[in-house]
Amino acid sequence: MIVVFAEQVFPLGEEGALSLGLMFSFSGVGAVLGPVIADRFIDQKVNHLIWTIVIGFVLIPIGWFIWGVSPTLTILLGGAVLRAMGGSINWTYSNVLIQMQVPDHFLGRVFAFDFGLFTIVFATAAWATGYALDERAIDPRALSLDIALINLIPLAIWFLSTLFLIRLATKNVASSHEAAKE
Numbered sequence: 550m551i552v553v554f555a556e557q558v559f560p561l562g563e564e565g566a567l568s569l570g571l572m573f574s575f576s577g578v579g580a581v582l583g584p585v586i587a588d589r590f591i592d593q594k595v596n597h598l599i600w601t602i603v604i605g606f607v608l609i610p611i612g613w614f615i616w617g618v619s620p621t622l623t624i625l626l627g628g629a630v631l632r633a634m635g636g637s638i639n640w641t642y643s644n645v646l647i648q649m650q651v652p653d654h655f656l657g658r659v660f661a662f663d664f665g666l667f668t669i670v671f672a673t674a675a676w677a678t679g680y681a682l683d684e685r686a687i688d689p690r691a692l693s694l695d696i697a698l699i700n701l702i703p704l705a706i707w708f709l710s711t712l713f714l715i716r717l718a719t720k721n722v723a724s725s726h727e728a729a730k731e
Contacts, residue, residue: 559622575626579633606704608635610697617693
């Protein structure tokens, strides 16, 4: 999408080269800032990492929404920062959670599975985006709004899973306290 927006929506420089460089640069800034800013507000407790990932999942569709409605390249760059912050928070904190929860002798296999799954999802998303743009001729702005909506699905799954696990943990703690009283 970055290349399409650079060439077709906000072209600066020869064939949008300047726009492309700016979009990649601002995405990089967002990728660095996401975990750096989040680390200032949380500690490394599992529940804090899990809830911060929810924030990451919120930032991603907001960033894509901004891409879809942005009247200027400057505003779009803000969306690029937010989108990259969310993705970077999720990538970083999910890896930290894996390191905290998985026994050392399984870490390599779990990280390999994680990266393999990421590769499949990323490749599928890249194919679907190309198909929508090239074969269906969907406007890049409209597709950005569609991507924002699609990104609400993992947000909902993560959020609901988090609520379920918190309720389960609370129920288990209450049950163990009742058993200890008897």
